[in-house]
């Protein structure tokens with residue numbers, strides 16, 4: 001399979017999962033903001049044919065094209081069941097896993113993305129500077145909620161590393177990079193999971 005990505009962005013979640021999975025893959029590094037005529041640009045027509053928004057990540061496997069990072073994580077986990085990225089668990093445990101994934105995507109990362117959109121991603125004329133304060137407020141609220149959703153243990157689900165831990169660690173890494181107020185326990189979570197050999201290999205792939 002082929003993964004199109006860029007640096008430590010959301011595509012890093014998928015790259016890390018591929019390294020955890022042991023599946024064979026090719027990584028294609030893009031520059032999403034490069035001029036469209038550049039082959040590695042997110043705006044290049046060949047890439048837009050795969051990902052209409054010109055965003056990363058995109059995963060291609062044969063005829064299958066996926067453009068949502070969480071869906072890609074589930075797909076990689078299902079292609080490599082022995083990786084344990086999706087634990088063999090009861091209905092109730094799966095329900096908690098889904099709840100955490102959706103919470104991270106819908107609540108925890110949204111203020112980070114609001115910050116990015118209103119600092120550099122949106123066209124200048126639609127950016128709203130006050131959104132940065134709003135994003136800080138919403139992130140703090142989401143972190144408080146996460147304190148209640150997460151068990152007080154090494155991993156998010158049961159006693160093994162799963163795709164939820166990848167999502168959490170990458171999202172807190174993003175928050176730290178964007179200088180959000182990240183409590184020490186989530187800085188430690190990021191540090192702990194980023195020390196995994198698969199994460200280190202993925203960091204080497206992006207040259208970090």
Ligand SMILES: N[C@@H](CCC(=O)N[C@@H](CS)C(=O)NCC(=O)O)C(=O)O
Nearest residue numbers: 009010032055056057067068069121
């Ligand atoms: N919901 C998508 C969001 C993808 C996304 O917004 N990716 C960002 C990088 S983290 C991007 O490519 N942004 C380019 C832009 O907005 O122009 C996912 O989780 O995969």
